[in-house]
Amino acid sequence: MSSRDVEMDDRGMDDDDGLAKSIHTPVLRVPGVAVDMAICGLLGAIGLWFLIGGLGMKGGKAAIGPGTVPAITGGCLMALSALQIGLAVLRRARLPVVEFQRPLWLVLGMVLIILFPSAVDEFGYFPVAVIWVPVFGWVVGIRSPVGLVVATAIVLALAKFVFEMLLGTPLP
Amino acid sequence: MKAAKTAAAAILVVFAAGSALAQNYPSGDIRYILHVKPGGATDVMARRLADGLSKALGVNIVVENRDGGSGARQMAQLTRAKPDGQTIGSVTASHLGMFQQTGTYTVDSVAWACNLVLDPYLLVVRPESGITSLQDLVAKAKAAPGKLSIAGFGEASGGQIAWLMFADAAKLADGDINWVPYSSVGDAVVATLGGHNDIAIAYTGLVKQQVQAGKLKVIGVMADNRLANFPDAQTFAEAGYPVDTSWQQFRGVIMPAGTPMNIQESFCNTVEQVMKSPEMVKYITDSDLEPGYMGPEAFTKFIKSQDKETKDWMAKLGVTGN
Amino acid sequence: MIDNILHAMTLVLTFKVLAALIIGVLIGYFVGAMPGLTSSIGMALLIPFTFGMSPIAAIVMLVSIYMASDYAGGIPAILVNAPGQPGAAVTAFDGFPMSQRGESGLALNLSILASGVGALVSTVLLVISAQIMASAALAFGPAEYFALAIVGLSLIGVLSTGSTLKAAIGLIFGLAVVTIGIDPIMGSERFVFSPLLLDGIPFLPALIGLFALSEVFVMIETANVRIDRVPDASSASHSLRTLRPYWVTVLRSSLIGYVVGVVPGAGASIASLVSYGVAKKLSANGASFGTGNPEGIVASEAANNASVSGALAPLLSLGIPGSASAAVLIGGLTIQGLQPGPLLFTNHPEIPYSIFVGLLVGLPVMLAVGLLGARLWVQITRIPRPIVATVVASICMLGSYAASNDVFDMIITAVFGVIGYVFRRCDIHPAPIVLALVLGDMLEANLRRAMITANDNFLQVIAHPIAAGLLIVAILVPLSMLFGRKPAAD
Numbered sequence: 010m011s012s013r014d015v016e017m018d019d020r021g022m023d024d025d026d027g028l029a030k031s032i033h034t035p036v037l038r039v040p041g042v043a044v045d046m047a048i049c050g051l052l053g054a055i056g057l058w059f060l061i062g063g064l065g066m067k068g069g070k071a072a073i074g075p076g077t078v079p080a081i082t083g084g085c086l087m088a089l090s091a092l093q094i095g096l097a098v099l100r101r102a103r104l105p106v107v108e109f110q111r112p113l114w115l116v117l118g119m120v121l122i123i124l125f126p127s128a129v130d131e132f133g134y135f136p137v138a139v140i141w142v143p144v145f146g147w148v149v150g151i152r153s154p155v156g157l158v159v160a161t162a163i164v165l166a167l168a169k170f171v172f173e174m175l176l177g178t179p180l181p
Numbered sequence: 182m183k184a185a186k187t188a189a190a191a192i193l194v195v196f197a198a199g200s201a202l203a204q205n206y207p208s209g210d211i212r213y214i215l216h217v218k219p220g221g222a223t224d225v226m227a228r229r230l231a232d233g234l235s236k237a238l239g240v241n242i243v244v245e246n247r248d249g250g251s252g253a254r255q256m257a258q259l260t261r262a263k264p265d266g267q268t269i270g271s272v273t274a275s276h277l278g279m280f281q282q283t284g285t286y287t288v289d290s291v292a293w294a295c296n297l298v299l300d301p302y303l304l305v306v307r308p309e310s311g312i313t314s315l316q317d318l319v320a321k322a323k324a325a326p327g328k329l330s331i332a333g334f335g336e337a338s339g340g341q342i343a344w345l346m347f348a349d350a351a352k353l354a355d356g357d358i359n360w361v362p363y364s365s366v367g368d369a370v371v372a373t374l375g376g377h378n379d380i381a382i383a384y385t386g387l388v389k390q391q392v393q394a395g396k397l398k399v400i401g402v403m404a405d406n407r408l409a410n411f412p413d414a415q416t417f418a419e420a421g422y423p424v425d426t427s428w429q430q431f432r433g434v435i436m437p438a439g440t441p442m443n444i445q446e447s448f449c450n451t452v453e454q455v456m457k458s459p460e461m462v463k464y465i466t467d468s469d470l471e472p473g474y475m476g477p478e479a480f481t482k483f484i485k486s487q488d489k490e491t492k493d494w495m496a497k498l499g500v501t502g503n
Numbered sequence: 504m505i506d507n508i509l510h511a512m513t514l515v516l517t518f519k520v521l522a523a524l525i526i527g528v529l530i531g532y533f534v535g536a537m538p539g540l541t542s543s544i545g546m547a548l549l550i551p552f553t554f555g556m557s558p559i560a561a562i563v564m565l566v567s568i569y570m571a572s573d574y575a576g577g578i579p580a581i582l583v584n585a586p587g588q589p590g591a592a593v594t595a596f597d598g599f600p601m602s603q604r605g606e607s608g609l610a611l612n613l614s615i616l617a618s619g620v621g622a623l624v625s626t627v628l629l630v631i632s633a634q635i636m637a638s639a640a641l642a643f644g645p646a647e648y649f650a651l652a653i654v655g656l657s658l659i660g661v662l663s664t665g666s667t668l669k670a671a672i673g674l675i676f677g678l679a680v681v682t683i684g685i686d687p688i689m690g691s692e693r694f695v696f697s698p699l700l701l702d703g704i705p706f707l708p709a710l711i712g713l714f715a716l717s718e719v720f721v722m723i724e725t726a727n728v729r730i731d732r733v734p735d736a737s738s739a740s741h742s743l744r745t746l747r748p749y750w751v752t753v754l755r756s757s758l759i760g761y762v763v764g765v766v767p768g769a770g771a772s773i774a775s776l777v778s779y780g781v782a783k784k785l786s787a788n789g790a791s792f793g794t795g796n797p798e799g800i801v802a803s804e805a806a807n808n809a810s811v812s813g814a815l816a817p818l819l820s821l822g823i824p825g826s827a828s829a830a831v832l833i834g835g836l837t838i839q840g841l842q843p844g845p846l847l848f849t850n851h852p853e854i855p856y857s858i859f860v861g862l863l864v865g866l867p868v869m870l871a872v873g874l875l876g877a878r879l880w881v882q883i884t885r886i887p888r889p890i891v892a893t894v895v896a897s898i899c900m901l902g903s904y905a906a907s908n909d910v911f912d913m914i915i916t917a918v919f920g921v922i923g924y925v926f927r928r929c930d931i932h933p934a935p936i937v938l939a940l941v942l943g944d945m946l947e948a949n950l951r952r953a954m955i956t957a958n959d960n961f962l963q964v965i966a967h968p969i970a971a972g973l974l975i976v977a978i979l980v981p982l983s984m985l986f987g988r989k990p991a992a993d
Contacts, residue, residue, distance in 0.1 A: 048929040052676060059679050062694055070356075071951065072959040075686040075693055078947045082679040089672045096668070107928055110724040118723045119921050122716065125900060126913035142897055149719075149896075150726025150889035160890045164897040171537075172901055179212075179243065181910060218830060225837045228550075245908055246547070249702030250685045257698050258909075282690030285698050330956045336690040361645075361955050362688050364948070371767065371823050377644025378956060390822060390844030467840075 037112035041104030045097040053090035059083025111150075118148045134180040138165060206266055206444050210241040214270045216255035218248045222386050222468065223432060227271050229464055230297065233455035251279035251335055256286050264437040266444035269294065272435045274339025277484075277491045281337045288488045292440045293481045295449035296433035297456060298465060299473035300384045301404040301426070302343040303414070304331075305370070305397045310379050315351070315401045315420035318380065322357045330359040332369035332378035339430050340366065340382045342494050343403055349497075350422035373397070384430060385410055385469035403428065410469055428490065431473065433480060445477040508630075511856035515864060520560045524861060527564035528868045531571025532876070536579055536587045538711045539902020542572035543827040550835050558839040562854060563861035565835045566815075569828045570862060571869050573771060573811050574618040577804050578876075581610045582883050583895050585715030589707065590771025590807035592714060592937055593779045596662075597792060597799030599718075604795055607881045609745070613797050614804045615873030616746050617753055619866060621805030624757035625764070625812035626862045633855065634848065636765045636813075637820035643766050645952035646964045650973035651766065652946035655773055657977040658780035659938060665930045673931040677939025678946075680704055687948035688955075699911045706940055708903040708912040712919025713933040716899045720924040722892035749801045752782050760806030764813020770826045771807040772941045778806030784983070812862065819855040821845055 060083035068074025097104060109115060121144065128137045142161040151157050173180050213231050217223045224246065231242035247255040255270055256279075262268035270291070280287050306312045312321060322329050333340040341360060348358070358380070363369040366383050373381035374396060381388075381397075389410055391397040399414035405426050407416060417424050434452065436445060453474050455461060465472055475483055514520065527549075534545030546565050553561035576588025581598030594614060601610040643651070656674065663670030683694045684703025695701055746753060756778040763774040782802035783792040792799045814825030815832075822844035824830035836843050841851055848855055883891065903916040923933050950964075957963035965971055 044929050048925060048931075049672070052672060055676070055679065059682070059694070063682075066691070066693065069689055071688070071955055073951045073954055075689045075691050079679065079682040079693060082675055082682065086672070086675045086679055089668065089675060093668055093672060109928070111726065114726075115720060115723050118720060119924075122719075122896065122900075122917045122920060123914075126910050126917060129900075129904075129913065130910040138897070142893060145896060146889065146893040149723050149892045151887070151893060152889075156887065156890050160893040163894050164901075167894075167898065168901055171533075172905055179908065180904070218827070225834055228838070247907060247909070249705075251690065253685060253698070253701035257701065278690065279685075283685065283692050283695075283701065285692075285695075285701065327958045336688065359955050359958065361952050362690075363952070364687060367823075371641070371821075372644055374821070375641035375644050377646075390842060390846050394845035396845055 034110050035112065037109040039107050039109065041107055042097050044107045045104065046094050049090040049093045049097070053087045053094075056083045056086030056088075056090060060087065114148050114150070118145065121145050121148060129181055134168060135165070138168065206447055207238055207240050208265070209267060210243055211238070211266075212262070212268045213242050213244045214255050214258050214268065215244060215246050216248060216252035216271055216273075216276070218246060222384075223271060223273060226297070226432060226464070226468070226470075229461065230452070230455060233458055233461060234451060237451050237455055250283075251338075252276045253279055253283055253285065256290065259435065259437055260286070260290055262437045264292070264439035264441075266436060266440050266448055268437060269448070270435045272431075272433045274430050274487070275335060276435075277488055278335055278337035278339065278341070280488070281491060281495055288484055289438060291435040291438050292445060292477070293484045294434045294436050294440070294445045294477055295452050296431050296473055296475035296480045296483065297452070298432050298470040300386075300430040300432070300470055301402055301408070302340060302382055302428075302430065303385065303388065303399050303403070303408075303411070304347070304401040305373065305381050305383055305388050305392070305399050306379060307373060307376055308395065308398050309376065312379065312400060315415060315417065315422060318400060319351045319353060319422075322353055326354065326357045327359060329357075329380065330361050330378045331380040331382060332361050332363055332372045333382040334363060334366045334369060336360075336362045337491065337495055338362075339428070340369075342491055343424075343428055344382050345494050345497075346424040346428060347401075347403070347417060347422055350417065350424050370397075389469060408469070425490075428487070429471075429473075431483075431487075432470075433475070442477060449476050504630075507852050507856040508860065511853060511860045514559050514853060514857050515563060515860045519557070520563050520861075521864070523556065523560040523564035524567045524865050525868055527567025528571040528865060528872060531568040531573075531869075532575040532872055534568065535572030535575025537902055538579060538585045538587050538715050538899055539707060539904075539906045540572075541588055541707065541827070541906070542569050543831050544906060545572055546828055546831040546835070550831070550838065553835060553838070558836075558841060558854065559857045561835060561839055562832070562858060563865075565832055566858050566861050567865045567868075569832070570622060570808065570811050570865060571872075573808050574615060574622075574804070574869060574873060576807075577614045577618070577800075578611065578880055579715075581614060581800070582607055582880060583715070583891060584718040585895055585899065586710070588771065588807075589710055589941075590775050590810070591803070592710060592772065592934075593775040593803035593807075594800055595714060596779070596803070596934065597794070597796050600793070600795030601797065601800070602884065605884075606795070607884050608877060609797070610800055611877040611881060612745060612874065613749075614800050615870060615877065616743060617749070617756075617801040617804040618808040618873070619870045620746065620753050621757040621760055621807075621809040622812065622862065622866055622869070624754065624805075625761040625809035626859065626866075628758075628761045629812040629816055629862075630859045633816045634820045636816040639762075640765050640767055640817035640821065640823060640825065642969055644967075645949040645956060646967040646970040647973065648768070648945055648949035649953055649964070650967075650970040650977070651769065651773075652942040652949065653977040654973050654980070655776065655938060655942045656946070657980045658776060659935050660981050661780040661783050662776070662934050662938065663932060665932065669929070669931045670935045673926065673933075673935035674939045676931075677936040678943045680709075680936075681940060681943030682947070687944060688951045704940075705907070705912055705915055707906050708915040709919045709940060710937060711899050711903050712916040712921075713923035713936060715895060716916055716920025717923030717927060717933070719892045719896045719899070720920065721927070722888055722895075726889045726892070746801065749798050752786070752798050752802050753805045755785075756782065756802045756805035757809040760809025761813040763806070764810030764825055765816045767814075767817055767823055767825045768945065769810075770814065771810045772937075774810035774813070775803040775807040776938060776941070778802045780980075784980075815858065818843055819847060819858065822847065 059079045063076040063080030066076030142164045143157045146157045146160045215227050231244050235242045259270045312318050369381045370383050372378050388397050399411040402414050534540045545568050576591030577594040580586040580591040580595035581602050584595050584599040586592040598610045659674050759778040760774040763769045779802045783789045814829045817823040817825045818829045833843050900913050903912045953964040
């Protein structure tokens with residue numbers, strides 16, 4: 010494994026011009042081993058949390074208390090994650106490289122999705138949606154103004170006529 | 182996380198026409214947050230009440246089901262709402278048990294506006310179980326400790342306290358009959374119907390048809406007098422096991438803590454009228470409920486004593502969650 | 504019985520009831536196709552409109568919504584990998600890959616035809632066996648539910664397409680997530696780091712995140728890839744003959760769906776998972792399941808629609824709801840002054856028989872809407888992908904909010920969308936996670952109830968005949984995977 014475990018391919022960061030996009034797509038290449046180690050490491054940590062939390066729970070008279078199942082699942086999660094990491098390291102050559110295309114847009118999209126609920130809670134659905142939908146549309150890859158307007162209109166119409174009026178959902 | 186539980190959440194708008202009251206309250210639509218899934222007895226009753234209230238108050242009553250966690254999910258909503266009487270919630274005895282178990286909320290987390298109905302607890306068995314009476318049940322349990330089990334709703338619930346009261350009066354030792362908690366009284370009745378548990382503690386409405394069809398038998402009722410629907414079933418006291426019969430399942434209305442008393446009273450007066458309307462009276466009789474209206478002060482007092490009793494019984498028997 | 508059916512026909516075949524039926528089917532299609540809006544929510548929303556209707560019209564409309572929405576959940580599952588109903592998640596396993604190959608028209612037609620046959624077979628079974636199957640529903644107690652959950656989890660090896668170890672990791676992750684919230688037995692809090700989590704991770708928002716929203720992230724990555732396939736809506740055959748190669752699977756899946764549906768609490772998700780697992784195991788082309796094998800769609804759709812009628816059996820004969828939607832139906836009946844219970848067939852035979860007739864009359868309506876609509880829906884694949892992704896993401900958020908009017912549910916969808924995407928890139932498929940989310944609570948709560956009942960004697964728990972039988976199946980399924988890699992059929 011070289012020091013360039015994670016390499017950023019920056020051919021064509023300018024994918025905004027809409028020409029020959031499929032050729033100029035930025036790609037983040039991460040070795041499969043690294044992906045496995047990161048995710049299984051995280052899952053192993055979650056497993057440890059459930060194991061410790063489960064063991065710390067006060068049981069009742071019954072043989073299986075509230076903490077029994079969390080402790081068992083936590084322990085299993087740790088063991089299986091460790092096994093996967095072990096296998097990944099041993100057989101690293103065989104794991105394919107994981108390619109993340111348009112990585113910056115992807116991360117931006119995730120951030121937007123995660124922020125959306127809190128923003129809705131704070132400012133109300135419609136004010137947020139009017140801004141959020143076109144911004145998200147841009148991030149996803151809509152480049153024509155008509156497309157952005159259409160997507161926003163569809164979403165707002167659905168929210169207004171279907172959810173709010175037909176189904177009586179009081180949107181925040 | 183139950184698929185059924187989450188899937189069942191729903192909202193419903195009761196459209197109503199009518200003239201606005203000459204008061205400031207209510208100032209708009211009222212949100213009525215239920216702690217149960219759509220379709221159950223509490224839900225149907227709440228929707229009936231909402232229908233009557235919207236006609237009387239002249240505003241929409243928006244019924245929302247926020248079921249889960251024995252009412253904890255509803256409490257999370259209710260405690261975040263403004264205390265202006267525009268948000269109300271349903272309440273049953275299961276809330277008191279949840280307060281004990283989770284420790285997140287207490288009786289002071291909400292205002293206890295009014296009670297609607299009461300519902301006495303019953304002990305039912307399958308005819309195939311061979312248990313014929315309460316005395317017979319106690320004798321069989323003492324002969325083979327741990328062999329019999331009783332199905333009921335949750336842990337530290339109103340039903341379990343009622344059962345503990347009976348067990349105490351009958352001098353049953355801990356472990357003579359195992360308490361098996363289900364996620365609803367309905368589930369507990371079904372488990373007993375299927376013979377997976379021997380006894381269930383339930384209410385009239387849930388078992389009436391099964392009893393008429395001969396699939397279940399009521400062996401005891403926790404009330405001062407026998408019930409019209411089951412004239413053959415003894416009361417606990419008649420069978421020689423006197424208990425505090427004020428311990429009954431209740432269904433009421435709660436509001437966010439700090440809701441002004443005049444708003445609570447204004448609302449509850451309307452509730453009292455609606456509960457006396459012919460449709461409501463018929464519904465209550467058909468469902469074998471006991472009218473048990475209580476205003477804010479009486480209801481709060483009732484709840485405090487019920488809460489104290491819950492704590493005492495849980496402590497006495499060492500059955501505590503956290 | 505014939506008299507009752509004929510009498511019910513005279514009740515159902517009136518203008519008002521038929522109008523209610525058609526409205527119910529249309530609403531059902533709509534509600535079903537929206538991720539987040541399940542059949543039970545759709546039915547609950549419609550209940551106030553039934554106040555003024557006759558009991559027959561009200562019940563027929565609610566049942567039509569139930570049946571139609573269970574089918575319609577498959578449409579977005581096939582087209583955009585966003586199951587509209589939990590039961591349709593399995594349909595997406597093969598439906599979406601087919602759609603990506605440009606075979607969305609065929610996939611949609613197969614799914615509606617299989618749904619139709621599933622609904623027909625199970626309705627006939629319901630008419631014949633409603634009262635007998637009731638005892639089957641009662642035979643399931645804590646020990647049996649525990650064993651059933653184990654059988655479901657044992658399907659993991661069959662369901663997973665890639666590494667079995669990674670599927671197991673996904674499964675265990677799901678089982679751990681389910682324990683968050685209030686303990687089902689003792690009522691104490693587990694891993695509740697916010698009061699909002701008291702009720703645990705809500706299932707529906709998590710499902711929407713894992714499937715639909717994670718697909719949106721995949722679409723962000725591939726936004727620039729030009730779509731150069733031709734949707735085949737018009738060329739795909741509507742004929743029942745399309746189903747011919749799969750008729751054994753359709754019938755088997757219908758039967759599985761009906762039986763699983765009868766067991767209260769099991770429902771459409773488990774029905775389609777079990778049926779899919781069995782079909783994959785028995786199919787000559789089992790290896791291609793998950794990559795766009797039409798048989799997978801057929802197995803899932805026939806079973807999840809068949810489970811609808813199954814769930815009605817304990818409701819009509821005992822008053823026990825077999826699913827969330829059946830519980831809402833009880834509410835609808837109660838409002839009409841009818842108390843479902845063991846005496847319903849005796850006191851009000853017109854209600855169960857009108858439901859039977861309503862289901863049978865509703866079928867052609869449902870099929871017609873589905874087959875004609877397929878041409879229309881398939882057009883979604885012509886819309887530029889970024890626009891689809893934007894709208895799907897927004898609907899995911901709206902849908903998860905509408906399920907219980909809670910912003911918290913949107914947060915769950917968002918978080919599980921990211922988790923689902925990241926897991927996919929690590930080759931952990933959402934299927935095992937969903938399997939665990941569906942079965943986790945059933946497994947733990949019932950094991951503990953059974954243990955309390957049996958004085959903590961595990962041997963006594965597994966001594967129940969049905970439980971023992973199911974556990975043997977649960978052991979045999981993974982073993983057959985180990986030793987029977989090559990199906991004998993080819």
